[in-house]
Amino acid sequence: MVFNGTDNYIVSEQLRLAVNAAITLEKPLLIKGEPGTGKTQLAEELAKALDTELIQWHIKSTTKAQQGLYEYDAVSRLRDSQLGDERVHNIGNYIVKGKMWQAFEADKRPILLIDEIDKADIEFPNDLLQELDKMEFFVYETQQQVAAKQRPIVIITSNNEKELPDAFLRRCFFHYIQFPTREEMEKIIDVHHSDVKATLLREALEVFFDLRELNGLKKKPSTSELIDWLKLLIADDVSQEVLLDKDKSVVPLFGALLKNEQDVQLLEKLAFMSRRKS
Incomplete structure (x- = not known):
């Protein structure tokens, strides 16, 4: 094997x-x-x-x-004994x-x-x-x-x-x-979304790995969440330009990646500070 x-x-x-x-x-x-x-x-x-x-x-x-080995169902045996069921004489019936x-x-x-x-x-x-x-x-x-x-x-x-x-x-x-490298992630995505546009994939991975590197993030987005997010981006035909739009407070369809309000607020704060500097 x-x-x-x-x-x-x-x-x-x-x-x-x-x-x-x-x-x-x-x-x-x-x-x-x-x-x-x-x-x-x-x-x-x-x-x-x-x-x-x-x-x-x-x-x-x-x-x-x-419970992984076995359980003895004493309740069923007691009930069957009260009903006069013949099964009660073989305890193996209740294992x-x-x-x-x-x-x-x-x-x-x-x-x-x-x-x-x-x-x-x-x-x-x-x-x-x-x-x-x-x-x-x-x-x-x-x-x-x-x-x-x-x-x-x-x-x-x-x-x-x-x-x-x-x-x-x-x-x-x-x-x-270990968490997949960018190259390994591309191979994984190809299994699930072989039809994704190369430009969209490149920018999506850029956003994804940037998110994972944010200091203070309570829960980093995982591989399965990236796959879900890409599915939504493909379904909504989101372009790579939208992902890089600095006027957006957070990335599009962020609910697939960020799973608590603390992380959303952190991203909104960083986006606001970035807009003020530009």
């Missing part, structure tokens, strides 16, 4: 090496990077490239590690398989995505150490040992909202997705 990117997903050489190293070592690949840099999409495109199943476990602040159990049972080596692991409680990663290391767990209700038919390829994403435990990090192959 070797990953070289796909027609819809451009990978840097460093990311390509990281993915293939994790596959070879049979270790989870821990991916960090700015929101919007394609961490989740990596797992989706990897599954397509390897023609295998993608099992997605999206983590929330309330998610517990046990709900989690995403990791599904991945362990797959006939073909699947991709298991544990998405945004840093959203969960700090103990969440530690609670999965044994399962990710040994690729097996015990079901106490049925006295059953569940082991993976083959090790799934595990992709774990994090937005760095909180630090992950050292014991967990030791079991992962780590890669930080």
